[in-house]
Amino acid sequence: MDRDNLPEAIRCAQEPVAPLLGLLESVWRGARGSRAMPSRPEIDAAAIEPVLPWVFTAEAVAPGVLRLRIAGQRFTELLRMEPRGMPLCALFTPEGRAALAPLVEQVLTQPALVEMPLRSSRGLMRPRLTGRLLILPLTRGGRGAGRLPDMVIGALVCDRAPGALPVRFDPGEGPVRIETLTAGPNRPCLAAESAVRRHLRPAHPPPALRLVASNP
Secondary structure (H helix, E strand, O other), rough: OOOOHOOHHOOOHHHOOOOOOOOOHHHHHHOOOOOOOOOOOHOHHHHHHHHHHHHEEEEEEEEEEEEEEEOOHHHHHHOOOOOOOOHHHHOOOOHHHHHHHHHHHHHHHHOEEEEEEEEEEEEEOOOOOOOEEEEEEEEOOOOOOOOOEEEEEEEEEEEEOOOOOOEEEEOOOOOEEEEEOOOOOOOOOHHHHHHHHOOOOOHHHHHHHHOOOOOO
C-alpha cells in the first residue's frame, strides 16, 4: 500500500524519530555557520517541511521555563488543546518538569543544544509513547554572533500517534545530549537530512507554520 493512502495514525507511528530531528538540526547548523547560533529569520520553513508538524518556537518567560509561540499540529494532538501561549513544560509530569528546567537554562545561558529522550505512561485510551525532544537556541534577528539566545526552535517527535487523552512525558531511557555552542567551525548533519528526505514524503500540503513572523 502506498504510504500516502495509509490512515493518519499509522503514518504517524511510522515516522523516523531520529532522522526528523536530524533534519531540523542540519538546517539549523547550516543557518548557524561559524556562529554560536542563527537568527530566527535565517531558518527556512520550506527546508524543514517534513518535520514541521512537530516543530515549535518558544521564548523564555522565567528561569527554566519556555512559552510556546508557534507549534505544529502534533502539539495540539498531544495536549488536546491549542498550544500557543502554553509553557513547554505543560507536556511534562512534575518529575519531567524538574528534569527539563535545568536543561532549558543551559540552552539559554551557555548557550547549548539539548536533546533528551522521552517516554509517557500507558493508560486507558493512552498508549505508551517514546520520543525525543530537541531544543536549539536562536536570536530574534541580526547575525547572532556573541549574543545569548532570546528564543529557541525545537521539535518533539514521538514514535506513534497519541490516544484520546492528553499526554505527559517523563525523561526516557538513555543519555541526554548537551552540546555547548561557541563561534567556530560547525559540521552540518548531512546524513540525517539525506535519510529523512529519502524515507519521508509529505502526506499533505505543508503545514501553515510560519517561522519568520515578526514579533507582536
